[in-house]
Amino acid sequence: MGSILTNLRTIEASYIPSPETARTKVSRLIHYxxxxxxxxxxxxxxxxxxxxxxxxxxxxxxxxxxKAFRSERIPVILDEHNVYWNMLRYGxxxxxxxxxxxGKTRAVRGILGPWLLSRARRFEKKAIERAVNILVTSDIxxxxxxKEIPSARQKITVIPNCVDVRTYPVSQGKxxxxxxxxxxxxxxxxxxxxxxxxxRLICSDIAPAFGDxxxxxxxxxxxxxxSKYPSNVEFLGIIPDVRQIIHDADVCIAxxxxxxxxxxxxxxxxxxxxxxxxxxxxxxxxxxENGRNMLVAxxxxxxxxxxxxxxxxxxxxxxxxREGRKLAEEKYDWRVYVPRLKSVYESIDAI
Numbered sequence: 001m002g003s004i005l006t007n008l009r010t011i012e013a014s015y016i017p018s019p020e021t022a023r024t025k026v027s028r029l030i031h032y033x034x035x036x037x038x039x040x041x042x043x044x045x046x047x048x049x050x051x052x053x054x055x056x057x058x059x060x061x062x063x064x065x066x067k068a069f070r071s072e073r074i075p076v077i078l079d080e081h082n083v084y085w086n087m088l089r090y091g092x093x094x095x096x097x098x099x100x101x102x103g104k105t106r107a108v109r110g111i112l113g114p115w116l117l118s119r120a121r122r123f124e125k126k127a128i129e130r131a132v133n134i135l136v137t138s139d140i141x142x143x144x145x146x147k148e149i150p151s152a153r154q155k156i157t158v159i160p161n162c163v164d165v166r167t168y169p170v171s172q173g174k175x176x177x178x179x180x181x182x183x184x185x186x187x188x189x190x191x192x193x194x195x196x197x198x199x200r201l202i203c204s205d206i207a208p209a210f211g212d213x214x215x216x217x218x219x220x221x222x223x224x225x226x227s228k229y230p231s232n233v234e235f236l237g238i239i240p241d242v243r244q245i246i247h248d249a250d251v252c253i254a255x256x257x258x259x260x261x262x263x264x265x266x267x268x269x270x271x272x273x274x275x276x277x278x279x280x281x282x283x284x285x286x287x288x289e290n291g292r293n294m295l296v297a298x299x300x301x302x303x304x305x306x307x308x309x310x311x312x313x314x315x316x317x318x319x320x321x322r323e324g325r326k327l328a329e330e331k332y333d334w335r336v337y338v339p340r341l342k343s344v345y346e347s348i349d350a351i
Contacts, residue, residue, distance in 0.1 A: 016044050018065075032088075032120035033060045037067040053350040054132075060084055063127055075348045078131035081161075082260035083144050085121040090258045091193040092117060128152050133344050137161050137262045138285025157344050160285075161262045165333040168271035170325055171247040181212075182311050185249035187219045187242050187265045194259035196224065201255050203229045205300035206307070214311065219245050246272050250317070251310050254282040255303055262286055267332045270294075270324035275310045275317045277303055287331050293323035 018041040027036040037045075045065065056077040057063050066076050092113060097103045103112075128134055128149055134156045136142045146153045186202060188195035199218055207216045207230045214232060221238040239245055246252060252269035255278065262285040269276045270293070277295045290296040295306040310317045330336070345351045 016041060029116075030119065031123045032116050033123055034064045035123070037064050042067065054345065054348045057131075060124055060127060075132040076130065077133045077135065077344065077348070078127055079135040080128075080141065080145070081137060083136075083141050084124050084260070085117070086144065087260040088117055088120055092120075094193045094196070125149060131155070132348060133157060135159050135344070140285045141261065157340065159337050159341055160332055161264050161267060162332045162334045162337060163264065163267050163271050163328070165271050165328050168243060168268065168328075169247070170273040170321075182214045182250045183248055184210075184214060184216045184251045184253055184307060185219060185245055186216070186253050186255075187246070187268070188254075190218070190220045190224060191222055194256050195220065197257055198255045199224065201257070201300060202253075203233055206253075206255065206304050207233050209301070209304035210308075217245065217249070242268065243272065246274060249274055251307050252276050253303070253307065254278040255300065256282040257298075259284075266294075267328060270332065271328040273321035273325040275320040276324060277306045277310065279303070288327065293320060293327045295320070 018038065021036075021038060024034055024036045024038070028034050052074060054075045054077060055066055056079060057066060058079045059081050060078075063078070066074075092098065093109065095103075098109065098113070102108055125148065128145060129151065132155060134145065134152060136145065136156060136158055137160050139158060142156050142158050145156060186198065188198065190196055190199060202216055202218070203226070207214075210216075210232060212232050216230075216233045218233065218235045219237075219239050219242055223235045223237050236245065246268060252265075252274045254263060254266055254269075254276070256263070257279060258281060263282060266276060266278060266283060266286065275295070276293075277297070279298050280296055281298075283294060283296055288294045288296070295310070297303045297306055310320065342351065
């Protein structure tokens with residue numbers, strides 16, 4: 001990032017501990033998100049950050065940090081990586097509480113679940129209303145927020161999820177060789193509900209359509225404790241640098257059925273010139289064209305057919321990968337959005 005943001009001020013990082021207490025846990029229960037900043041942490045933040053012009057908060061999970069500056073009325077920029085009230089509809093019941101014996105009961109899920117969702121939604125709407133600028137990753141997320149909170153229309157800025165494309169070397173598909181297993185790769189944090197669901201779909205519907213000559217490699221953690229999965233599925237766990245795994249892949253996939261925001265994994269696939277097979281949800285918010293720079297299907301059987309097509313047609317795979325890389329360079333490289341981000345900071349006199 002340093003090479004990209006050469007026109008911005010020097011970036012410094014500080015670790016400021018903010019432990020959980022009984023008070024913060026109760027606050028989290030009431031609001032779903034943490035909403036309490038202990039005094040020692042507030043004092044530590046104040047010492048580290050003097051004379052600042054603005055505060056950019058990366059998601060609602062960190063919004064409590066803004067309380068350290070409430071008296072100074074420092075403008076807050078809220079970076080909405082997702083529209084969280086949409087995402088939580090799917091993810092809230094995968095939290096540790098709802099996976100224990102009490103949380104699994106119908107009464108608890110039927111009462112506590114909707115109660116928490118309503119408070120989380122209210123918390124997010126208030127955060128959006130109070131922020132001076134909102135960053136979102138797609139036009140779709142912008143439209144969702146504008147429909148719910150019309151007054152936010154003038155302060156929303158769309159800055160897509162991006163990568164530093166120069167650091168992702170192009171790696172085109174390989175021609176099939178006798179005895180060499182083809183690789184289909186999925187990358188994702190496996191404690192995220194949408195990714196966990198995609199892994200289940202791979203194991204139950206997609207991978208079984210192939211023989212052992214095609215390996216499905218799942219990258220990410222924590223590795224699920226599955227009692228049974230196809231012999232051609234391999235869990236690689238957390239890899240420090242996924243680029244090597246993507247480099248060796250013949251096809252990269254993202255069979256997501258729900259979620260919010262845009263998927264960095266897909267942008268990484270595109271940046272390395274890989275053919276991509278995903279769903280309409282997986283590519284939601286991205287400027288893709290089915291059949292040109294990506295293959296899109298929501299039916300698992302059709303996804304398997306598309307994967308086979310790419311594996312068997314080297315020229316088609318190369319064309320998809322080339323167009324995908326071109327898209328990443330034009331639309332999903334951080335350099336494209338530096339002027340837009342600078343304008344947000346300039347609007348609050350932060351630079």
